[in-house]
Amino acid sequence: MIFLHCVQRLLFPYFWDDFWFLLKVVRFGIQTAKYKRRGELVTVLDKFLSHAKRQPQKPFIIYEGDIYTYQDVDKRSNKVARVFLNHSSLEKGDTVALLMSNEPDFVHMWFGLAKLGCVVAFLNCNVRANSLLHCIRTCEPKALVVGADLLGIVEEILPNLPQNVSVWGMKDSVPQGVISLTQKLSTSSEEPVPRSHRIASNLKSTCLYIFTSGTTGLPKAAVISQLQALKGSAGLWAFGCTADDIVYITLPLYHSSGSLLGIGGCVELGATCVLKKKFSASQFWNDCKKYNVTVFQYIGELCRYLCKQPKREGEKDHQVRLAVGNGIRSDVWRQFLDRFGNIKMCELYGATEGNICFMNHTGKIGSVGRTNFFYKLFFNFHLIKYDFQKDEPLRNEQDWCSQVKKGEPGLLISRVNKKNPFFGYAGSYRHTQNKLLFDVFKKGDVYFNTGDLMVQDQENFLYFWDRIGDTFRWKGENVATTEVADVIGMLDFIQEINVYGVAVSGTKKGLYSTSLRLILRTSAYQRVDYQESQPIKEQSPGRYQDRLMYNSQPELLPKTCL
Template identity: 80%
Template sequence: MMLTWLTGLGGGIVCLHFVQKLLFPYFWDDFWYLLKVLRCGIRLQIHSKRGELVTVLDRFLSHAKKQPQKPFIIYEGDIYTYQEVDKRSSRVAHVLLDHSTLKRGDTVAMLMSNEPDFIHVWLGLTKLGCVVAFLNSNIRSNSLLHCIRSCEPRALIVGEDLLGNIEEILPNLPEGISVWGMKDSVPDGIISLKEKLSTASDKPVPRSRHVTSNLKSVCLYIFTSGTTGLPKAAIITQIQALMGSAGLWAFGCTANDIIYITLPLYHSSGSILGIGGCIELGATCVLKRKFSASQFWNDCKKYNVTTFQYIGELCRYLCKQPKRDGEKNHQVRLAIGNGLGKEVWKEFLDRFGNIKMCELYGATEGNICFMNHTGKIGSVGRTNFIYKLFFKFDLIKYDFQKDKPIRNEQGWCCPVKTGEPGLLISRVNAKHPFFGYAGNKKHTEKKLLCDVFEKGDLYFNTGDLMVEDQSFLYFWDRIGDTFRWKGENVATTEVADVIGKLDFIQEANVYGVSVPDYEGKAGMASIILKPNKSLDLEKIYEQLVTFLPAYACPRFLRIQEKMEMTGTFKLKKFQLVEEGFNPLNILDPLYFIDNLKRSYVPLTKELYNQIMTGEIKL
């Protein structure tokens, strides 16, 4: 009898397992991931009720005390232990305590490249209770000035290699900003922080300087292009930094992992997910000044890397490298990032081995994120009915011609059907607030949709079009006046403004066009000349490379006689995007950027074919 009962039980379990695999193949993946999310939330609640509001800095100080000799940063072969980073960051804090008037809550901007001192300065300022603003190291001139003005810093700290960028705008900086340089000999008007560090105290900074009583207090400003205009300073609170730093842990990283970071630290991916993630785990980070496709796998093998961060372009560059023997001979088991296209994803795995690609989605300033914890190729994240209970989001219909959500006769937005692309929006409430941007409140208000499904509701507009299929989300496109290229957001209005400053340009309409085998979209500008003015291609080139980062410079130009406008006097882009840059189909003169000639050159059929076949690299 017992044997029969046990046999029946065993058969039932096998049957249930078969049904689960057939109907709910991701049940256990979802179950264990949900437990991690709940565990993270419960831990925050427990600390909050005890009055122990633990920040990312507190986590770092705890590791520095428990494992002082463990390597925290490896940079160009040099090792910086947790204790050494703690002491160096304390020196930064003491220099500013002794030689400046900075106080708790003041904003300090950082213009630095990937280097250990980026982390030393960041942590040192955090020990003083300052709000730290990360400036994009690629921007210059008016864009850089705009970013500095918008976050209203009391001080600016500049890396040695970027002092020239600040010298250009030094006379135009707002009054009251002290500028510090990470170099012994600095230009007039700049104070040498590096010189003072050599004699500064490395004693611990009193915790009272940085202890927080509210996890919703601001700790960082990270600049994002959003969907329109010049870069905006996205507000990052302590709770957002904590949640972002838990990303590596949520994907399965541990304290024993060695994480390779080649992404820029001024982005949230490199700083919060990457460095913050290492701090959360107590892990080791191999920091690279700039990504190098030719050195990537050598570095991974040299430093026994087990996890790396990526953007889609990074993986594509690696796949384009000449094949070598032993490409699967490494210890990398996880790769965490975003923007990885389906075809590149497959090629990457076929070529470099069984690496779990952990794709995620989340805007820097957003109040929602998705994580593809299953490894489903092509998906940016997994969702299900339980996730939707905690994080309210929808995909709504969008009018691409009018560039706004579609509303029905009653004025409500309309959800899309399964499998259709829709604008991703997420509910804003007390549990999932949207903190917005520093400065002009209009920037924050523009990112919100009101009265979406009922009177008084409020949603964050991500600006991204998504498709949901079988509880997986797939990125489809961006809306508005922004496109992605080389892993960066390019604000079309900013590029158009730079072109428009030339005295022979009447109008410029900037947009992104698709190019085979490239992630994102390449920049293209449609231009109208002023009457009786001639086109100067060399001047256009000089203007763009002087005032824009390289990734924002349009690859293509189109000269038109007139431009169509929308009913609200916006330049129409949809048809231009559809037409692309094919000289066989476009009668208007077309030009292509030529960095060797430092000019734009006519886009011939031959050039077009070379671009399409990959002979010419963009």
């Protein structure tokens, strides 16, 4: 027996890690199948209501020192549902856009509208002007709910909003053309609306629109089905979180990480979350200690910011045991653990609209997850050769794609089928079609193109390598250079502009290590010509030279392009 154990440890060192994690995946699938056989369609909202009935006084959200129990959130969301049921023409299946910062009312609006069977579109509260209008028009909402701190942004675009969109503001005094939702809520009933409003037709029905970061142009509204929301909410549980955990959420709720993995994850567990309006590196550990946080969500930039903070005494004096997120660099990962203690970093990979995900359940530094024979039974994915010159997958003489060898970077693609569907985007089908690859290995097959280059090592660990397309990172978000060019091009004195990403010296490949380079032509100076094979050269030196070209971190760019 000891001999077999030694052989297993030598030849299959991750066998038990893979086995127990696989059991969790199977368990989730069996539970979902049981609900189907019973004819029950249990959604994230249904699970929340179950907790609100079973543990009404348990804290669900802690925000700026205030506690909102499961019962409080249930009653407040009932008031939201009653307002729209009695004072609007919303019907089941209609879309409502939500433009709010991190605050409890974000969850109240989300759940209240879900109780009416509405599809809720989460709008990025950092988007402005034409980009915001684009997002609103894309999801075609019947109503727009705006947080008190964002009413000024919406007031600028009110004249250009579609006429059939009613605008509701979370403030007593609102601009002309906006309905005060706060006043309506003050007199609304807490009685629940009939259950018939929220019953989903099937798990593949749409419940949310979550906008992508715009890596290939303007943001696109990813269709989130009830099944995808359930899968996203199971992430914390899969990593070992329990109902006793207190989860610290500083990531924006308009992205799937904060909403589905964070809020949804707490609902799945029946746990408590500490919600922060905005991430603060200086207040982070004080909040963790103050609220007895045991789990926090991260993106790589968040951990890097924490490591850049001045060192203080007692930095390991906290109760945090798990951190769940994505995008942390290997060097930051090691530095973070050395400085802040024995915290299990649960790195994952996934796209909001994607049909593939990886979870690093072993804690291997730098990896986004592991694959094996059993995993590929559930998720059929490949890493294929990519032509960087043509910016497309490389095909052979027979027009088929081919897989890369282990250790080589390849484009991650995932088979689209009934088991792992791709629901696409709202609006034009062209956007959905552009994310698909057809006839990859044989006639008729269809794959989801993640747009990400990955590497698989000899032990079957997967590592993020790079992202195709021209993007840069700004405060943890992917932004398309084309979108930046569109904004800068609105300036009157700009005649021509080209924006593209360049590598930042001293950083590693595949870590979003891009900044921006702008090539401008204005009435004040001549154009700068760019040739791919040669460095960029200034054609007309003069006092405008410093303004002509930016090759720097995004924070050094003019505010107009951010």
